[in-house]
Amino acid sequence: MSKPKIRNMEEFAAFSGISRPTVSKYFHDPDSVRASTKERIEMAIAQCDYRPNIFAINQNRKLTKNVGIVVPYLADPFFAEIARRIETLVIAGGFRPITLSSHGDPALEVANLASLRSIKPAGVLLAPLGRASNRTAIEEFCADVPTVNFDSNIEGVGTAFVGHNNTQATSVMLEYLIRSGEPPVFFEMKTPPNPNANKRRNAYIETMERLGHTPHIVHAEGEGWEMEEIGYRCGKQALISKQFATNTVFCSNDRLAIGFLVAAYELGLRVGLGEGCAMRVAGHDNHPFSRFTCPTLTTVSHNYALIAASGVEMILKVIESGVPDPHRKTTLFDGELIMRASA
Amino acid sequence: MSKPKIRNMEEFAAFSGISRPTVSKYFHDPDSVRASTKERIEMAIAQCDYRPNIFAINQNRKLTKNVGIVVPYLADPFFAEIARRIETLVIAGGFRPITLSSHGDPALEVANLASLRSIKPAGVLLAPLGRASNRTAIEEFCADVPTVNFDSNIEGVGTAFVGHNNTQATSVMLEYLIRSGEPPVFFEMKTPPNPNANKRRNAYIETMERLGHTPHIVHAEGEGWEMEEIGYRCGKQALISKQFATNTVFCSNDRLAIGFLVAAYELGLRVGLGEGCAMRVAGHDNHPFSRFTCPTLTTVSHNYALIAASGVEMILKVIESGVPDPHRKTTLFDGELIMRASA
DNA sequence: CTAAAATATTTACGCGTGTAAAATTAAGGC
DNA sequence: GCCTTAATTTTACACGCGTAAATATTTTAG
Numbered sequence: 001m002s003k004p005k006i007r008n009m010e011e012f013a014a015f016s017g018i019s020r021p022t023v024s025k026y027f028h029d030p031d032s033v034r035a036s037t038k039e040r041i042e043m044a045i046a047q048c049d050y051r052p053n054i055f056a057i058n059q060n061r062k063l064t065k066n067v068g069i070v071v072p073y074l075a076d077p078f079f080a081e082i083a084r085r086i087e088t089l090v091i092a093g094g095f096r097p098i099t100l101s102s103h104g105d106p107a108l109e110v111a112n113l114a115s116l117r118s119i120k121p122a123g124v125l126l127a128p129l130g131r132a133s134n135r136t137a138i139e140e141f142c143a144d145v146p147t148v149n150f151d152s153n154i155e156g157v158g159t160a161f162v163g164h165n166n167t168q169a170t171s172v173m174l175e176y177l178i179r180s181g182e183p184p185v186f187f188e189m190k191t192p193p194n195p196n197a198n199k200r201r202n203a204y205i206e207t208m209e210r211l212g213h214t215p216h217i218v219h220a221e222g223e224g225w226e227m228e229e230i231g232y233r234c235g236k237q238a239l240i241s242k243q244f245a246t247n248t249v250f251c252s253n254d255r256l257a258i259g260f261l262v263a264a265y266e267l268g269l270r271v272g273l274g275e276g277c278a279m280r281v282a283g284h285d286n287h288p289f290s291r292f293t294c295p296t297l298t299t300v301s302h303n304y305a306l307i308a309a310s311g312v313e314m315i316l317k318v319i320e321s322g323v324p325d326p327h328r329k330t331t332l333f334d335g336e337l338i339m340r341a342s343a
Numbered sequence: 344m345s346k347p348k349i350r351n352m353e354e355f356a357a358f359s360g361i362s363r364p365t366v367s368k369y370f371h372d373p374d375s376v377r378a379s380t381k382e383r384i385e386m387a388i389a390q391c392d393y394r395p396n397i398f399a400i401n402q403n404r405k406l407t408k409n410v411g412i413v414v415p416y417l418a419d420p421f422f423a424e425i426a427r428r429i430e431t432l433v434i435a436g437g438f439r440p441i442t443l444s445s446h447g448d449p450a451l452e453v454a455n456l457a458s459l460r461s462i463k464p465a466g467v468l469l470a471p472l473g474r475a476s477n478r479t480a481i482e483e484f485c486a487d488v489p490t491v492n493f494d495s496n497i498e499g500v501g502t503a504f505v506g507h508n509n510t511q512a513t514s515v516m517l518e519y520l521i522r523s524g525e526p527p528v529f530f531e532m533k534t535p536p537n538p539n540a541n542k543r544r545n546a547y548i549e550t551m552e553r554l555g556h557t558p559h560i561v562h563a564e565g566e567g568w569e570m571e572e573i574g575y576r577c578g579k580q581a582l583i584s585k586q587f588a589t590n591t592v593f594c595s596n597d598r599l600a601i602g603f604l605v606a607a608y609e610l611g612l613r614v615g616l617g618e619g620c621a622m623r624v625a626g627h628d629n630h631p632f633s634r635f636t637c638p639t640l641t642t643v644s645h646n647y648a649l650i651a652a653s654g655v656e657m658i659l660k661v662i663e664s665g666v667p668d669p670h671r672k673t674t675l676f677d678g679e680l681i682m683r684a685s686a
Numbered sequence: 687c688t689a690a691a692a693t694a695t696t697t698a699c700g701c702g703t704g705t706a707a708a709a710t711t712a713a714g715g716c
Numbered sequence: 717g718c719c720t721t722a723a724t725t726t727t728a729c730a731c732g733c734g735t736a737a738a739t740a741t742t743t744t745a746g
Contacts, residue, residue: 055398057704080418265637294608294637399732
């Protein structure tokens with residue numbers, strides 16, 4: 001009932017009986033003040049729920065408690081999922097996450113970085129668009145703001161890169177597919193927006209050759225991030241015109257595979273590895289929806305948990321140390337084969 | 344090369360040859376200054392890319408340019424899609440969108456509102472969790488901050504509600520299903536997190552009775568937002584134990600339907616409306632993934648575009664007028680039947 | 687060309703907090 | 717109980733911009 005309205009830290013300090021600078025220190029780090037002082041302040045907070053004004057706080061701090069998170073396309077559940085994990089970890093680390101999506105647009109990516117710059121983030125976790133990114137703009141940003149690059153590697157960008165071991169993951173899947181049936185044809189976009197795709201293609205070619213098989217690649221036309229649509233349309237064409245040299249298709253990513261499975265379904269091709277199946281399909285990413293395709297999609301999982309944890313750990317370390325690691329470190333986490341019904 | 348480093352508005356004003364108050368006025372509204380002045384300022388901006396400090400700006404303005412957007416679960420592509428549209432419109436309106444996800448957690452929803460409150464948003468677009476929401480906390484928030492409620496209606500919350508006409512949409516789909524085959528059984532969660540589900544169930548019962556059919560409802564057990572999983576698990580059980588009175592199933596939402604289709608697929612039940620099909624399945628929402636199910640999902644679409652546009656328009660109107668409309672207005676947009684292969 | 691209207695400048699203060707330096711007080715060990 | 721050390725208070729200024737009032741300048745209308 002009698003909730004005293006506190007307008008600023010001055011009034012709150014008076015109310016709690018502690019001096020304002022000490023109160024300020026408390027809000028910066030509650031454990032930096034004496035235990036008895038901390039207790040008194042917290043009692044006062046309980047009585048009048050005062051919160052310091054964020055704008056005033058950040059105006060004078062050289063280092064804010066903001067951590068930016070930029071992803072290329074938040075409407076893609078893959079990025080939504082990893083952003084969600086990162087957000088949770090950033091909050092646990094005592095920082096304030098601000099997630100921005102570039103919606104697949106390089107101009108918006110640049111705008112997002114500009115927007116972040118204006119809130120002086122302590123650090124940024126950046127998953128760039130990739131091929132389409134404005135490299136210069138990103139480099140300029142990283143020169144000013146501590147940045148950890150994740151998911152999609154742009155050489156030299158940020159103080160570190162943490163991501164998925166595309167090479168290992170591709171060969172794990174390949175080895176499985178080859179020992180359990182025909183060697184797969186690789187199905188990918190002709191001009192993929194994401195640089196991971198190149199790693200995967202190269203790993204496919206190398207591993208196939210190492211295992212004594214001839215690589216076959218089918219390219220899907222189409223630009224942008226509508227990968228299910230591209231996988232469906234081009235997959236259907238390729239199936240109809242019998243472009244696949246074997247009965248097994250390894251899609252460059254799960255979203256292509258999701259569209260491809262629809263194409264196969266509509267053509268009456270039974271997908272799976274049992275009797276009476278016409279072909280096998282595998283994906284890559286363990287996309288949240290890969291559990292709900294028909295049939296469920298065999299794929300290689302990113303280590304979401306470790307990638308998120310490691311990325312957050314790295315950016316927090318850079319923030320605390322104050323100086324970015326002089327040598328850019330690349331950390332890759334191995335993928336895990338997720339065996340389901342499609343291959 | 345010679346990019347002068349401008350540290351604040353003072354320096355920028357000196358650089359551009361205009362006084363600081365006028366520059367300040369320009370950034371508040373570029374058209375409030377003389378055309379020639381505007382041009383000079385914009386020339387200077389092009390030369391040194393200065394941007395006013397957001398924290399300092401917002402500290403003194405009674406009305407910030409921030410607009411909060413809160414959705415219950417951003418990893419759900421449905422909300423990702425509508426959030427994306429809203430963001431775009433908010434930016435076009437000259438405001439700064441800040442999107443937060445409650446990740447299905449009522450405590451995080453409250454935390455998000457607290458977080459928004461501290462950045463003094465001019466207005467907020469809120470899609471609450473629904474049943475799980477902390478009603479008191481939300482009401483307190485809405486009393487202080489202009490809020491437009493969308494997607495999920497909580498009576499009395501916010502100055503307006505804009506959403507989907509569940510009643511109309513349900514009956515449109517029902518009429519279609521009935522005239523093209525057997526009357527459908529309604530498949531829904533026993534304790535749905537979202538209040539739209541109740542509207543849909545009631546509309547189903549009413550419309551069925553109006554059209555002279557007996558309503559049948561199958562309830563899926565399970566809590567939370569993992570609706571595909573629930574639709575799959577419970578759908579499979581219900582199919583095996585033959586709980587469906589007719590060959591047509593109308594799922595309460597697309598995510599349930601997506602899981603249900605996987606169950607039907609695994610049981611070897613051919614879904615669709617042609618010859619040789621064992622059953623029909625329909626959904627509700629036109630979820631981004633409903634185009635890529637097997638078979639593609641017949642559903643009722645939200646009017647994403649109008650809901651987003653109307654919600655943004657309303658909150659901007661409240662912001663500009665300064666006073667919230669005294670009588671809470673509810674605006675519903677009709678759904679559109681999306682005919683695909685599943686029904 | 688002149689007066690009225692519109693716009694820009696000057697000056698000055700306020701916002702709520704960070705933070706540094708010096709002075710004071712409290713806590714802990716012997 | 718005294719001394720050392722750590723924590724707190726006092727004082728004072730800074731941050732970057734909003735904004736008001738008075739004044740000066742430019743633009744527009746007649």
